[in-house]
Each structure stands twice: as structure tokens, then as C-alpha cells.
Amino acid sequence: MSALRLPSVVAGKTLTEVISMRVNGKPCRTIWPLSDAAVAVIDQRCLPHQFKTVELTNVAEAAAAIENMTVRGAPLIGATAAYGMALAMRADCSDAAVASAADLLQQTRPTAVNLLWALSRMRSRLLALPSSERLQAAWQEAAALCEEDVALNEKIGQQGLALIEACYQKTGRTVNVLTHCNAGWLGTVDWGTALAPIYQAADAGIPVHVWVDETRPRNQGASLSCWELGQHGVAHTLLPDNAGGHLMQHGQVDMVIVGCDRTARNGDVCNKIGTYLKALAAHDNSVPFYVALPSPTIDWQITDGVKDIPIEQRSADEVLTVTGLLAGEESKLATVQIAPAETAAANYGFDVTPARLVTALITERGICDASEAGLLSLFPEQAHE
Amino acid sequence: MSALRLPSVVAGKTLTEVISMRVNGKPCRTIWPLSDAAVAVIDQRCLPHQFKTVELTNVAEAAAAIENMTVRGAPLIGATAAYGMALAMRADCSDAAVASAADLLQQTRPTAVNLLWALSRMRSRLLALPSSERLQAAWQEAAALCEEDVALNEKIGQQGLALIEACYQKTGRTVNVLTHCNAGWLGTVDWGTALAPIYQAADAGIPVHVWVDETRPRNQGASLSCWELGQHGVAHTLLPDNAGGHLMQHGQVDMVIVGCDRTARNGDVCNKIGTYLKALAAHDNSVPFYVALPSPTIDWQITDGVKDIPIEQRSADEVLTVTGLLAGEESKLATVQIAPAETAAANYGFDVTPARLVTALITERGICDASEAGLLSLFPEQAHE
Numbered sequence: 001m002s003a004l005r006l007p008s009v010v011a012g013k014t015l016t017e018v019i020s021m022r023v024n025g026k027p028c029r030t031i032w033p034l035s036d037a038a039v040a041v042i043d044q045r046c047l048p049h050q051f052k053t054v055e056l057t058n059v060a061e062a063a064a065a066i067e068n069m070t071v072r073g074a075p076l077i078g079a080t081a082a083y084g085m086a087l088a089m090r091a092d093c094s095d096a097a098v099a100s101a102a103d104l105l106q107q108t109r110p111t112a113v114n115l116l117w118a119l120s121r122m123r124s125r126l127l128a129l130p131s132s133e134r135l136q137a138a139w140q141e142a143a144a145l146c147e148e149d150v151a152l153n154e155k156i157g158q159q160g161l162a163l164i165e166a167c168y169q170k171t172g173r174t175v176n177v178l179t180h181c182n183a184g185w186l187g188t189v190d191w192g193t194a195l196a197p198i199y200q201a202a203d204a205g206i207p208v209h210v211w212v213d214e215t216r217p218r219n220q221g222a223s224l225s226c227w228e229l230g231q232h233g234v235a236h237t238l239l240p241d242n243a244g245g246h247l248m249q250h251g252q253v254d255m256v257i258v259g260c261d262r263t264a265r266n267g268d269v270c271n272k273i274g275t276y277l278k279a280l281a282a283h284d285n286s287v288p289f290y291v292a293l294p295s296p297t298i299d300w301q302i303t304d305g306v307k308d309i310p311i312e313q314r315s316a317d318e319v320l321t322v323t324g325l326l327a328g329e330e331s332k333l334a335t336v337q338i339a340p341a342e343t344a345a346a347n348y349g350f351d352v353t354p355a356r357l358v359t360a361l362i363t364e365r366g367i368c369d370a371s372e373a374g375l376l377s378l379f380p381e382q383a384h385e
Numbered sequence: 386m387s388a389l390r391l392p393s394v395v396a397g398k399t400l401t402e403v404i405s406m407r408v409n410g411k412p413c414r415t416i417w418p419l420s421d422a423a424v425a426v427i428d429q430r431c432l433p434h435q436f437k438t439v440e441l442t443n444v445a446e447a448a449a450a451i452e453n454m455t456v457r458g459a460p461l462i463g464a465t466a467a468y469g470m471a472l473a474m475r476a477d478c479s480d481a482a483v484a485s486a487a488d489l490l491q492q493t494r495p496t497a498v499n500l501l502w503a504l505s506r507m508r509s510r511l512l513a514l515p516s517s518e519r520l521q522a523a524w525q526e527a528a529a530l531c532e533e534d535v536a537l538n539e540k541i542g543q544q545g546l547a548l549i550e551a552c553y554q555k556t557g558r559t560v561n562v563l564t565h566c567n568a569g570w571l572g573t574v575d576w577g578t579a580l581a582p583i584y585q586a587a588d589a590g591i592p593v594h595v596w597v598d599e600t601r602p603r604n605q606g607a608s609l610s611c612w613e614l615g616q617h618g619v620a621h622t623l624l625p626d627n628a629g630g631h632l633m634q635h636g637q638v639d640m641v642i643v644g645c646d647r648t649a650r651n652g653d654v655c656n657k658i659g660t661y662l663k664a665l666a667a668h669d670n671s672v673p674f675y676v677a678l679p680s681p682t683i684d685w686q687i688t689d690g691v692k693d694i695p696i697e698q699r700s701a702d703e704v705l706t707v708t709g710l711l712a713g714e715e716s717k718l719a720t721v722q723i724a725p726a727e728t729a730a731a732n733y734g735f736d737v738t739p740a741r742l743v744t745a746l747i748t749e750r751g752i753c754d755a756s757e758a759g760l761l762s763l764f765p766e767q768a769h770e
Contacts, residue, residue, distance in 0.1 A: 242659025274627025324721030
């Protein structure tokens with residue numbers, strides 16, 4: 001892996017203290033600035049088979065990295081967009097440049113609301129300053145947004161840890177958590193959302209085992225969640241997306257924890273396609289279904305998530321083919337076609353789980369009902385005036 | 386493709402009249418005898434990329450073909466087992482040979498009850514005869530069982546056609562049917578179970594479109610259902626297994642029709658892993674959920690399917706890898722690994738959908754409630770005395 005080019009001491013703490021996640025035992029984040037001239041990210045398209053980092057040097061490269069899923073996960077998309085704005089300021093600090101960079105970044109992916117939130121925050125901050133101060137302010141703001149993401153996720157981890165701990169106290173045996181897609185460290189700057197409670201439970205010595213949904217068509221569970229759980233030493237088992245209902249029917253799942261790309265004001269949660277099916281199975285088997293989300297994932301403007309959250313449609317090729325390590329070859333990636341040539345395929349990136357199926361939302365401020373009242377109990381500043 | 390070595394005229398009808406399904410426009414079944422010396426089957430592991438037939442010449446080869454999924458699908462497993470008994474009789478017609486052949490075949494796969502049904506029928510038929518008559522009787526009985534399978538499936542098709550037709554009459558637009566796995570022609574001797582109504586609807590000129598679940602981990606939807614629907618010219622779109630709930634939420638599915646590997650006396654249905662999740666989504670969105678099954682699929686002895694139907698567990702390799710046509714190569718198959726090396730994976734072959742989620746069962750005798758009363762209304766001879 002590339003060495004991290006972060007300062008070795010941050011706010012009086014060493015990197016090992018500041019960064020929770022490890023790659024081959026070394027502290028690592030998913031995004032970090034390189035001397036205010038570029039931003040480094042992990043190319044998540046190559047995992048788990050190859051660990052590569054990519055340098056983004058301008059706003060177009062940042063937009064492409066979001067669009068082509070070099071980076072993914074709602075919080076990390078927001079962080080990358082923020083740094084994309086900083087990269088844009090290197091070329092041009094005018095009002096027009098702020099607007100066009102935000103537009104370019106906004107068009108990359110439609111579903112995760114953190115993207116809109118991060119761009120809105122960067123735009124407001126920059127337009128309030130004279131153009132001569134925007135370059136430095138943009139880098140500072142992007143860095144601040146990333147630090148806040150880490151802090152929010154750490155708090156989500158603490159909140160969720162209490163749920164896992166309570167389950168362990170009750171059963172006295174390994175806690176089995178099912179998760180869908182990757183809402184781990186790799187989808188954020190550090191810690192993750194759905195996986196943060198799991199990492200904290202493991203760190204606290206609670207025996208925890210994760211059922212990892214493969215998450216077709218892009219296999220983020222198989223490729224990313226399995227990889228980062230393995231790096232952290234957390235016990236886990238990969239499952240076809242089809243299997244979770246059967247496991248819940250037979251008492252093999254204690255709780256489901258998933259992440260979220262956009263939470264509506266009414267508590268409906270939009271997450272990776274297939275989440276809704278797991279929520280139905282959890283509900284049918286009285287398995288608690290938790291959604292972990294930092295508050296920038298909440299869209300306070302949308303009051304009916306099922307109806308109004310825009311669902312990204314992606315290329316049919318993601319469904320028609322699978323990429324992986326070629327059997328028998330040390331490090332060669334290959335793509336195989338799994339259906340007859342000329343087969344049509346549909347590829348919806350996300351679905352929306354109605355609030356009625358969600359046991360609770362885990363936020364940085366606490367755990368609440370998946371409802372407007374529940375959310376407002378933690379975020380009273382969002383009440384309509 | 387290999388030429389079919391069936392007689393060109395059966396019972397006064399030409400092959401084209403007798404066989405409903407086509408491969409490259411030519412009539413074809415999934416299994417056929419070769420002069421009472423061998424049995425030919427399609428090697429379904431090579432589809433959709435290669436059409437190959439395999440000759441089975443002894444009972445061990447028949448058992449291996451079932452176990453390694455050269456043939457699959459509950460009715461076709463039963464048909465192959467019946468011919469496996471006939472192949473066994475070529476070597477030895479003793480009582481001991483009948484028993485040991487049946488034992489060998491029975492151990493191949495645990496979930497589909499048609500296997501037990503076919504073996505029980507063959508065993509009873511053969512043991513009732515002097516050993517000198519068993520060889521000829523075995524071939525006749527296996528052929529009869531296959532003909533009955535075709536007739537049962539054709540009737541299932543007619544029953545299900547009425548449901549599709551009623552939907553078309555009501556909406557006046559293309560009927561969208563979602564199916565899981567492959568319960569088509571390839572899973573039976575001809576016609577299929579879940580797909581039989583769809584073929585009959587298409588043949589009757591009703592506009593029908595099929596949403597085909599990919600069906601990980603073995604991708605029977607992507608590889609087999611897409612292929613046979615394409616051969617029959619039926620419009621279809623491949624979906625990740627994760628997508629069906631979203632489509633149902635948004636009114637894009639008129640009904641679900643799936644097949645079945647074992648139906649319990651109480652109407653619980655065991656089918657390919659993931660079926661239960663689609664039944665939950667159908668129920669949550671008031672989409673009719675139908676299960677098509679010939680009566681040999683009913684296990685009258687099991688009164689609680691969720692609790693008592695044995696669920697096959699298969700190799701983790703099926704989850705950890707995907708096989709398909711290597712991109713950029715004309716006809717080279719390759720296998721890719723999708724998770725980190727050393728990842729553990731669970732692979733349950735089937736799940737059980739509780740009867741409460743099933744709108745109706747489609748059998749050769751008619752459509753009934755998924756309940757003991759419903760089943761007994763069509764099969765009164767199974768009432769306890």
C-alpha cells in the first residue's frame with residue numbers, strides 16, 4: 001500500500017491514536033489531503049484483490065471518482081465532494097467557479113443526500129468569503145467536514161455498541177449481526193456507520209459475528225465488508241443476498257444493522273437495493289432492524305421516502321457481468337458474463353425501507369424511533385417554525 | 386446441439402407436435418432414452434454459453450448427474466432418478482440391486498421430494514415383478530413417469546394461463562410476472578412449472594414480460610431462465626435478487642410465479658433460497674404470489690414445512706466464486722473469486738415460504754389455497770382415514 005502522507009501527529013495525538021482503522025496493521029483513512037495540492041483515495045473498485053490508492057488533482061477527477069465508484073458510500077461521497085470543491089479552488093476562486101464545481105459534483109450520483117449536504121455547506125462557506133480567501137478556506141472546510149464525519153461515526157459506534165452489549169448480556173453468547181452492502185470504514189472517512197458499533201463491540205471484547213450479504217450486483221459486501229472486517233479481525237461469514245430470510249427464520253440473526261444513503265423526515269430509509277427485503281424478513285421474524293446514520297444523511301425536506309427519494313439506475317453491465325480474481329492466477333482480475341448475450345437487465349441502485357419496518361435509527365445523538373417525532377426528539381432544531 | 390435421438394413419431398404425432406420446447410428452433414426435451422442402453426440429458430452447468438448433452442450409461446452416472454447438478458429442478462431430478470433405476474437394471478435386476486440403486490440415488494440431494502417419490506414408485510413397480518421382467522418394466526416406467534410429468538406441467542400451464550389472462554383482461558397491458566430461479570422447461574421434462582403458464586400465455590398471444598431473478602449463488606435465473614425464455618421468444622429482463630421488492634413497491638410486478646421443491650401438507654412451500662424474501666415483498670405490496678407445482682412435489686407426511694423440510698447446504702465455493710463467459714473471449718468459460726481469500730461463506734440451497742404468504746398453489750388439478758384444506762379439496766384421496 002502507499003504510505004499515508006498525513007502529518008504524523010494530529011492535535012497532539014499520533015496517527016495510531018487518531019485513526020481507528022488498519023490496513024495490514026497500519027492506520028489508514030479512506031481519503032486524505034496531499035499538501036493542499038491533491039487528495040488521495042483508496043480505489044475501492046480494486047478491492048479486495050488489490051489495494052491501490054489514486055490521487056485526485058482537480059475537480060473533474062473528483063467528480064469522476066464519485067461517478068465511477070472509485071469512492072462510494074454516502075459519507076465518503078460527501079467528503080470527496082468537499083475536497084473536490086477545494087481542488088476546484090486551486091484553478092479558479094470566482095463565484096462562477098464555485099457554482100460550476102458544485103454543479104459538476106452534484107450531478108455525479110442522485111441518491112445519497114450527503115453529497116448535496118456537503119456541497120451546500122462548501123458553497124455557503126466559500127461564497128461568504130472574498131475570493132482571495134477561498135482556496136485556503138476550502139481545504140480547511142473539507143478537512144473539518146472529514147473530522148466531523150469521523151467524530152459522528154465514532155458516536156454512532158458508541159450508541160450501537162450499547163445495543164450489541166445488551167444482546168450479549170441477555171444471551172451470553174456470540175451476537176450475530178446481519179449487514180447489507182458496505183456501510184463500514186470504507187463508506188466513510190473512518191469507523192463506518194453500520195459497522196462502527198461492530199468494531200467497537202469487537203474492541204470491547206464482546207464476541208460478535210457478522211453475516212455479510214454479498215450485495216449484488218456490485219458485491220460490496222463480498223468485496224469490501226468482508227475485506228475490512230477481515231483487516232479488523234472480526235468474525236464474519238459471506239451470504240448470498242437470498243439467504244438472510246432463511247437465517248432469520250431459524251434464529252441465526254440477533255439483529256440487522258445497515259447504513260443509509262438518505263433518511264426521509266418520516267423515517268423512511270433509502271439504502272442499497274435489497275435492504276427492504278431484509279427489513280421485511282426481520283419484521284416477519286421479530287429480529288430488530290437498525291439503521292445507522294450520521295445526521296448529514298437525513299433529508300429534512302422529504303416527507304415520504306418511498307415516494308420521493310430519487311433512485312439511481314445504473315448500467316445493465318453491472319448485472320450481466322461479475323468481476324473478480326481469475327481462478328488459478330495470482331493477481332489477474334477478469335470479468336465474466338453470466339447471462340446469454342443480448343439479455344436485458346435492470347439495475348436499480350437503491351430501495352427505500354418504510355419506517356414501519358425499522359426498529360430504530362442509530363444517530364450520533366442517540367437512538368430514536370424511525371419517525372418524524374423520533375428524529376425531532378434528537379434534532380429539535382429541525383422542527384418547522 | 387446434438388441431434389435428438391428420439392423416434393421421429395410418438396403416438397401418431399410428430400416430434401414437433403409432442404414437444405413444446407425448442408432449442409435453436411428444434412424440438413427438445415431435457416432428458417431422453419437412447420435405445421434402452423443409455424439416457425441423454427442436457428448438461429445444464431454449461432448453459433447458457435454452451436449447449437452440451439451428456440450420456441448416462443449406469444446408475445452411478447445418473448446419481449452423479451443429479452448430485453453435481455448436470456440436471457436440476459425437482460421434476461427433472463425425479464425423472465433422472467427413474468431412468469437411473471432403469472440403468473441400474475441393465476447390470477443387475479435382483480432385489481438387492483433395486484434397493485441399492487434406490488439408496489444411491491436417494492442420497493444425492495435432500496430437499497426435492499420428487500426424488501423420493503420417483504424412487505418409491507420405481508421400487509414398488511420393480512419389486513412387484515419377477516426379476517426377469519424388471520429391466521423392460523423399468524424403462525417403460527421411467528418413460529411413463531416422464532410423459533406424466535409433461536402432461537402435469539401442461540395442465541399447470543393451462544391453470545396458470547387463466548390467471549395471466551385475467552390480469553391482462555383487467556389491465557389491458559403487458560402482464561409483468563416475476564420469477565425466481567429456474568422452474569421452467571429445464572427443471573422438468575418439458576414445459577416447466579412456474580414458466581408453463583407464461584409459455585402458454587405467450588403462445589396464446591397475451592403480452593407477457595418476465596422479471597427474472599438472477600438467483601445467486603448458482604445463477605439459475607441468469608443462466609437458465611433467461612436462456613429458455615429467449616429460446617421461446619418471451620420478453621424478459623434480468624434482475625439482481627435484491628431488486629424485486631423495489632419493483633413491487635412501485636407497481637412494476639403484476640404477479641409472482643415460482644416453482645417448488647417440496648410442498649408441505651399445510652401449504653408451506655420449499656423453493657430455491659430467496660423465495661421467502663420475494664413472498665414477503667409480494668405480501669407487503671398486495672402482489673399475488675403463486676406457486677406452481679405438480680402433485681409429486683407435495684409431501685403429504687410433513688405438516689410444518691418451515692420446521693421440518695430438510696434444507697440442503699452446499700459448498701461455500703458456489704458463494705465465493707462466479708463462473709461465466711470470459712469477457713472478450715468467444716467461448717471460454719472462467720471462474721472468478723469475488724471475496725478475499727479465506728472468507729467463510731454459508732450456502733443454504735432452499736428456504737421455506739410459510740403458507741400464509743402464498744396467494745394460491747397452481748397444481749395440475751386446479752388452483753387452491755395454500756393450506757391442508759385447499760390441497761385436500763383437489764386431492765381428497767390424501768385425507769387421513
